[in-house]
Amino acid sequence: MRRRVALPTLLVGAIALGAVMTSAPASATALDSTVPAATAGEACTPGTVVYSPDAPPALALLGAEDANRVATGRGVVVAVVDSGIDAGNPHLAGVVIGGVDLVGDGERADGLSDTTGHGTAIAGQIAAQPIAESGVVGLAPDARLLSVRVFRSDQQQDKDKGFGPTSQRIADGIHWAADNGADIINVSISQSTDSPDLRAAVEHASAVGALVVASGGNRASDPDAKDGARYPAAYEQVLGVSAADASGRANDASIHGPQVGVTAPGMNVLSAALGGGDCIFAADAPASSFATGYASAAAALVAEAHPEDPPAGWAYRLTATALRDDADNRDDVNGWGFIQPLAAIELLPDETTRGPVSPYFDTTGSAARPPAAAVDPDHGASPFLLTREAALFTTIGGAALLGVLGILIVLRRRREQPAVDPVEAEREGGLLNVPGPGSGGRGTTL
Numbered sequence: 001m002r003r004r005v006a007l008p009t010l011l012v013g014a015i016a017l018g019a020v021m022t023s024a025p026a027s028a029t030a031l032d033s034t035v036p037a038a039t040a041g042e043a044c045t046p047g048t049v050v051y052s053p054d055a056p057p058a059l060a061l062l063g064a065e066d067a068n069r070v071a072t073g074r075g076v077v078v079a080v081v082d083s084g085i086d087a088g089n090p091h092l093a094g095v096v097i098g099g100v101d102l103v104g105d106g107e108r109a110d111g112l113s114d115t116t117g118h119g120t121a122i123a124g125q126i127a128a129q130p131i132a133e134s135g136v137v138g139l140a141p142d143a144r145l146l147s148v149r150v151f152r153s154d155q156q157q158d159k160d161k162g163f164g165p166t167s168q169r170i171a172d173g174i175h176w177a178a179d180n181g182a183d184i185i186n187v188s189i190s191q192s193t194d195s196p197d198l199r200a201a202v203e204h205a206s207a208v209g210a211l212v213v214a215s216g217g218n219r220a221s222d223p224d225a226k227d228g229a230r231y232p233a234a235y236e237q238v239l240g241v242s243a244a245d246a247s248g249r250a251n252d253a254s255i256h257g258p259q260v261g262v263t264a265p266g267m268n269v270l271s272a273a274l275g276g277g278d279c280i281f282a283a284d285a286p287a288s289s290f291a292t293g294y295a296s297a298a299a300a301l302v303a304e305a306h307p308e309d310p311p312a313g314w315a316y317r318l319t320a321t322a323l324r325d326d327a328d329n330r331d332d333v334n335g336w337g338f339i340q341p342l343a344a345i346e347l348l349p350d351e352t353t354r355g356p357v358s359p360y361f362d363t364t365g366s367a368a369r370p371p372a373a374a375v376d377p378d379h380g381a382s383p384f385l386l387t388r389e390a391a392l393f394t395t396i397g398g399a400a401l402l403g404v405l406g407i408l409i410v411l412r413r414r415r416e417q418p419a420v421d422p423v424e425a426e427r428e429g430g431l432l433n434v435p436g437p438g439s440g441g442r443g444t445t446l
């Protein structure tokens with residue numbers, strides 16, 4: 001897609017990762033899912049290829065069938081800033097168009113390898129291709145992917161070797177993705193500390209026309225974390241994502257805070273597995289990593305449908321149309337609500353669109369409803385009923401008065417009319433006293 005300049009606005013979101021920062025004080029940087037967060041058994045064992053005939057359950061929740069009739073992500077490039085992508089998985093054949101390794105652990109320089117399966121699973125959520133043996137497919141199957149490898153794993157042994165996730169490498173990965181054609185940049189990682197390098201990378205991505213979608217934080221990967229801002233999701237230009245369970249709502253598995261922009265499916269995620277085959281991830285609890293994957297895919301659909309929009313516009317469409325209880329308010333748990341890809345695509349924003357601040361129009365007049373009037377049905381008669389009864393009494397009374405007046409006028413006129421002598425009447429002329437035919441000479445009064 002052609003690059004575009006972003007409008008200076010957007011909602012926020014965040015996640016968590018776990019490693020030592022290279023250019024800032026130590027910070028809780030962690031993956032926002034357990035790796036591998038998969039079902040038990042051989043299906044999720046690397047090298048064991050087992051396919052599932054079922055479609056990912058999240059696709060039904062997201063209305064993927066209807067949304068894909070309108071958009072499939074064609075022409076949109078999504079960068080997965082993560083543990084890499086196993087491009088050998090048949091679901092991803094021909095989908096990954098390039099990448100880079102920023103870890104330096106001896107893996108492929110193009111980033112097309114993955115030792116944990118985390119990035120591969122997210123890649124499958126976004127753009128997995130259908131294959132004969134499997135029901136797995138991505139939400140944006142015609143999108144193309146960049147593999148931006150920024151960590152080997154979040155295991156302590158890899159952290160000790162300097163191969164774990166760091167703020168600097170995440171920032172470098174975002175910067176690389178933005179400069180190499182990414183329209184959407186998926187970051188299923190977060191940290192609790194603001195970083196100048198990370199902030200600058202996000203601002204650069206927005207400036208060249210890329211939307212960063214990032215996890216709002218996962219409590220399982222950071223058990224001691226308190227609710228609050230997570231980065232990069234909490235930056236203004238980022239769409240932050242919280243993980244929903246089967247009910248479509250986030251729970252305490254996700255970290256709550258101002259970084260949460262929307263909620264997306266994050267539990268029982270059926271996707272591509274490391275070494276080939278399929279796997280169900282996050283079977284025990286929702287994980288923000290995978291919710292971010294689906295939000296990125298939804299953003300790719302919106303970007304295809306509205307290539308003229310800036311990144312802020314794509315995020316706005318997703319937040320404004322998200323399913324929520326109160327159209328005018330967000331909260332720190334679910335943000336603006338559960339994403340609705342088709343509704344985001346079809347939105348025709350105007351001054352009356354309710355919800356988040358619009359990058360297109362001044363919606364301050366519609367940003368909040370006027371307070372509802374309190375109604376007490378036992379507090380006297382209805383003003384409408386009183387008015388109607390008064391009008392009815394007035395009408396009846398007026399009609400009766402007019403009737404009485406009419407009778408009095410008739411009686412008065414009869415009293416005032418002089419008696420007419422028949423003989424004199426015979427003598428009078430004029431039109432009213434002209435004898436008519438067959439009248440016997442008597443006058444006929446019209």
